[in-house]
Amino acid sequence: MAASVDAQSLERITPGQEWPDRKGEHINAHGGGLLFHEGKYYWYGENRPARGFTTEVGVEVYSSSDLMNWEDEGVAFGCFRGGRARHRTGLYHGASQGGTQS
Numbered sequence: 001m002a003a004s005v006d007a008q009s010l011e012r013i014t015p016g017q018e019w020p021d022r023k024g025e026h027i028n029a030h031g032g033g034l035l036f037h038e039g040k041y042y043w044y045g046e047n048r049p050a051r052g053f054t055t056e057v058g059v060e061v062y063s064s065s066d067l068m069n070w071e072d073e074g075v076a077f078g079c080f081r082g083g084r085a086r087h088r089t090g091l092y093h094g095a096s097q098g099g100t101q102s
Contacts, residue, residue: 010068021062021070029060040065044076 007022018026032045041064047057058078062070 007071008069013068019070021072023072025072027062027070027072029062041067042073043070047075 008020008024009022010020013019021027027043028047029043029045030048032043035042035044043062043064044059047060058075061073061076063073064070
C-alpha cells in the first residue's frame, strides 16, 4: 500500500493527547490487538465515531515498523448486515490458510 505523500513522523507520544497516524488523523482502533508479520506490526481495532460506542464502519487496520508511527491501511473487515459491529476482533496468521484470518 502506498505511503502518504504528507506523512508525518512522531518523535514521542504525549499521554493524554490524541495519537495521530502518519496523515495527522486520530488513530481509531478501539479494543484492538497487534500482529507482527514479516518485520511489520499491524494494529487492528474497531473504528468508532467521535461520539458513542457503536462501530459503524468496521475494523480498521494500521501498520508500523516502530510502534510509534502508524500508517492507516483502511478497513480490514466491515460491519455485519444491519450495522452490527465485530467486537474484539482476534487475528492470527495461518500459513496453511494462505494468510491472515479473523
